[in-house]
Amino acid sequence: MPLLRLAVVGDPHGAWDGTDHTVLDRIRPDALLVVGDLSDGLPQVPSLLRRLQLPVACIAGNHDTGKDASGRTLRRQIEALGPLHCGWTLRDLSPPGLAVVGARPGTAGGGFHLSKAMLAAFGPLTLQESADRITQAALSGDPALPLVLLAHCGPAGLGSEAADPCGRDWKKNPCDWGDQDLALAIRQIRQRRPLPLVVFGHMHHALKRGGGLRRTFCRDRAGTFYVNAACVPRHGRDAQGRELRHFSWVELEADGQGGAVLLQASHRWYGLEGDLLYEEVLHRAPQPLEALQPC
Numbered sequence: 001m002p003l004l005r006l007a008v009v010g011d012p013h014g015a016w017d018g019t020d021h022t023v024l025d026r027i028r029p030d031a032l033l034v035v036g037d038l039s040d041g042l043p044q045v046p047s048l049l050r051r052l053q054l055p056v057a058c059i060a061g062n063h064d065t066g067k068d069a070s071g072r073t074l075r076r077q078i079e080a081l082g083p084l085h086c087g088w089t090l091r092d093l094s095p096p097g098l099a100v101v102g103a104r105p106g107t108a109g110g111g112f113h114l115s116k117a118m119l120a121a122f123g124p125l126t127l128q129e130s131a132d133r134i135t136q137a138a139l140s141g142d143p144a145l146p147l148v149l150l151a152h153c154g155p156a157g158l159g160s161e162a163a164d165p166c167g168r169d170w171k172k173n174p175c176d177w178g179d180q181d182l183a184l185a186i187r188q189i190r191q192r193r194p195l196p197l198v199v200f201g202h203m204h205h206a207l208k209r210g211g212g213l214r215r216t217f218c219r220d221r222a223g224t225f226y227v228n229a230a231c232v233p234r235h236g237r238d239a240q241g242r243e244l245r246h247f248s249w250v251e252l253e254a255d256g257q258g259g260a261v262l263l264q265a266s267h268r269w270y271g272l273e274g275d276l277l278y279e280e281v282l283h284r285a286p287q288p289l290e291a292l293q294p295c
């Protein structure tokens with residue numbers, strides 16, 4: 001069955017440049033998924049992403065509004081991304097054979113809240129309408145291809161503690177800050193087809209108030225996996241002075257019927273030559289034991 005190697009970029013906040021393209025040239029994923037918060041509305045990151053010579057899908061985040069309540073900056077960023085942007089739509093990445101559907105663009109999480117910029121850019125809509133848009137896009141894809149939902153903020157329902165994948169950590173009382181329209185869409189989609197994976201960002205890994213690091217991976221009772229890719233800042237340097245570039249990494253084995261087995265998931269920090277310097281393993285699929293040889 002086809003193996004899909006996906007690199008996921010969490011919340012660049014401007015940390016995206018030619019060095020990331022060099023790393024991608026070396027590690028050669030089958031597709032790149034970008035979960036938004038590219039910058040604060042500046043044009044450089046969309047322009048660079050458009051130049052990549054590999055399949056890319058992207059969703060706008062709340063910072064992509066550039067704090068411009070008129071919605072014009074958000075619209076301009078989405079137009080600059082062109083076909084890469086898949087908010088409420090299907091992006092069929094063939095090759096490698098992957099259906100990517102974007103959730104609600106521009107979200108800042110918190111259940112279902114539409115900012116002034118989002119209202120200006122997209123007009124009013126209800127939670128149910130947003131969920132139905134995501135669902136319809138998912139059901140319009142080739143049912144044989146594995147489906148990945150690409151969201152800026154993850155869905156409600158992944159926990160209400162500060163360290164949960166979408167837990168609010170910046171106020172004293174933590175709560176579930178996930179999006180309810182996305183959670184509803186996931187339930188609706190799974191009534192009709194498999195959903196192996198949801199990737200998102202927005203809820204940065206380092207918790208406020210000295211809370212340590214967030215849980216960034218989970219699997220729900222229906223078998224869908226969730227990866228929070230928002231390692232911020234994603235450009236860094238280790239104690240030896242080596243430059244680091246963060247990508248989340250997911251490998252899926254498609255089953256030919258719209259589902260997939262998650263073979264592995266990790267957070268990876270690469271050097272500028274594409275050498276893997278650090279890895280936090282989130283998941284490794286169990287391997288069958290080698291047949292024991294008689295001694």
Ligand SMILES: [Fe+2]
Binds near residue numbers: 201203
């Ligand atoms: Fe965000």
Ligand SMILES: [Fe+2]
Binds near residue numbers: 011
């Ligand atoms: Fe962010």
